[in-house]
Amino acid sequence: MSRTDFDRLSEHYASSRFAADATxxxxxxxxxxxxxxxxxxxxxxxxxxxxxxxxxxxPGGSGGAGALLYLHGGGYVIGSAATGVGMAAALAGRTGTxxxxxxxxLAPEHRxxxxxxxxxxxxxxxxxxxxxxxxxxxxxxxGGGLAxxxxxxxxxxxxxxxxxxxxxxxxxxxxxxxxxFDARLGDDPLFSQEDVRGYARRYLPEADxxxxxxxxxxxxxxxxxRGMPPMLVQVGSRELLLDDAVRLAxxxxxxxxxxxxxxxxxxxxxxxxxxxxxxxxxxALDRAGAFLGxxxxxxxxxxxxx
Numbered sequence: 001m002s003r004t005d006f007d008r009l010s011e012h013y014a015s016s017r018f019a020a021d022a023t024x025x026x027x028x029x030x031x032x033x034x035x036x037x038x039x040x041x042x043x044x045x046x047x048x049x050x051x052x053x054x055x056x057x058x059p060g061g062s063g064g065a066g067a068l069l070y071l072h073g074g075g076y077v078i079g080s081a082a083t084g085v086g087m088a089a090a091l092a093g094r095t096g097t098x099x100x101x102x103x104x105x106l107a108p109e110h111r112x113x114x115x116x117x118x119x120x121x122x123x124x125x126x127x128x129x130x131x132x133x134x135x136x137x138x139x140x141x142x143g144g145g146l147a148x149x150x151x152x153x154x155x156x157x158x159x160x161x162x163x164x165x166x167x168x169x170x171x172x173x174x175x176x177x178x179x180x181f182d183a184r185l186g187d188d189p190l191f192s193q194e195d196v197r198g199y200a201r202r203y204l205p206e207a208d209x210x211x212x213x214x215x216x217x218x219x220x221x222x223x224x225x226r227g228m229p230p231m232l233v234q235v236g237s238r239e240l241l242l243d244d245a246v247r248l249a250x251x252x253x254x255x256x257x258x259x260x261x262x263x264x265x266x267x268x269x270x271x272x273x274x275x276x277x278x279x280x281x282x283x284a285l286d287r288a289g290a291f292l293g294x295x296x297x298x299x300x301x302x303x304x305x306x
Contacts, residue, residue: 005278010189010238010268017190024077024108024202031078036086036276042093044085050121053103055081057089065096066134066163066296067126069119071150073141073270075171075199076107076115084143086275087168087285091138094289095296100126104146107203116217119150124159132160136292140270141241142199144170148220148228148248155227164295166232166288169270170248171241173221174200174213178243188240190269196240221247226255232291233259234284236267260291 018027038044043058049069068091072084084101092099104118126135139147144167151165176196185193204212216223221244231252235245242263249261264271264280272288274281 005280006236006238006264006267006271009271009274009278013268014189018195028078031074031083032080035080035082038085038089039093042089044089047100049100049102050118050123050125052105052118052122053081054122055085055088055101055103057085057092057099057101059089059093059096065293066098066136067130068092068095068097068099068292069123069126069135069137069147070099070101071104071119071137071139071143071146072101073139073143073169073171074106075196076112076142076146076203077199078106079143084140087138087140087273090275090285091166091289091292094285095136095293097136097292097296111205112203112212112218115146116149116153119146120153120157123150123154123162127154127159127162133163134296135162136164136166136296137162138166138168138288138292139170140168140273142171144168145172145220145244148172148223148225148231149217151228152216152220152223152225161227161229163298164230164232164292165228166234166292167245167248168234168272168284168288169236169239169241170233170245171196172244172248173219174204175210175219176200178241178247180242180246181240184238184240184242187238188269189238191240193240221251223251224255225252225257228252228255228257230258230291230295231260232262232288234262234264234272234288236264236269236271238266239269241269262287
C-alpha cells in the first residue's frame, strides 16, 4: 500500500466536506447518499433489534458462526443502519456471522444517552439469541466509541461480554482533550475542530454544564475497561481523533484487556470504509475479520471442550 492511495482518499475527503452553513438535514442527506448496497452473496433484510430498526446481513445464505452487532459512525448526528451496511457486510463476510447494522436514535432529537440505551437493548437481544461466545461487536467513528460504551454499560448491568470487539477510528473522548485534537489541526482532511465540537454540542445534554462529556458512557477513554473482551483498535495517523484510539487502547491495556492497536501512517479517518477504491481498506478489514473470527473460533473451541 502506497501513501499515494491515502493521499487520494484525503483529497476526496477534503473536497466533499460539509459546508460551514450545512444544516443537520443537509448533512444527513449527503451522508445517506454515500450508503452502499450489500455486496453480491450477502442477503439483506430489514428487521428490529432491541427497540430499534436494523438491517440483517447474511453472507452466503447462512451466517452460522454467530452474530455481529455493527454500530455506524456519524458523530451521533448523521448516519443510519443503511450507511453502516458496507462495513457490516464486509465484516460479516470475513467472519461468517450474521451482521446487524443498528439504526440507533440520533441527536439532537435524541441526545446522550439515547444511543447507548438503544445499542445496549440490541446487544441484550443478540446475547439472548446466540450467547456471548458467538457474538462480536464492531463500530466506526462515533459508532466505535458507542461500541465500547455499550459494552461498559453491559458489563455494569451484569451481562456477559462478547467474544471480541473491533473499532475503527473511534470517537471515544467527547471532552476533546486528546493531544492530537490540536496536533493534527489542519492535517486532518475530513474534520476541523469546529466540526467535531458541533457534533458534541448536538449530542450532549444542553443543561448539564458539560458533565456528560467526561462520563464513561460518553467518553470510554475515561471508563474502567476491566473485564472487556479482546479488543482491536484501528486508526489513521492523520486524524484529530488519533489520540482517542491510542488512549482507548492504553486504557484497555492498563485494565488487563487483550488489545491490538493498529495505526496506519498518513491514513485519514475511517479509511476502512473506502472499500471500493483502496486496497488498504480491504487489508485492514481482512485483519479485523481475522481478529474477530479467531476469537469466535476460540470461544467455540472452549465451548466444545467444556
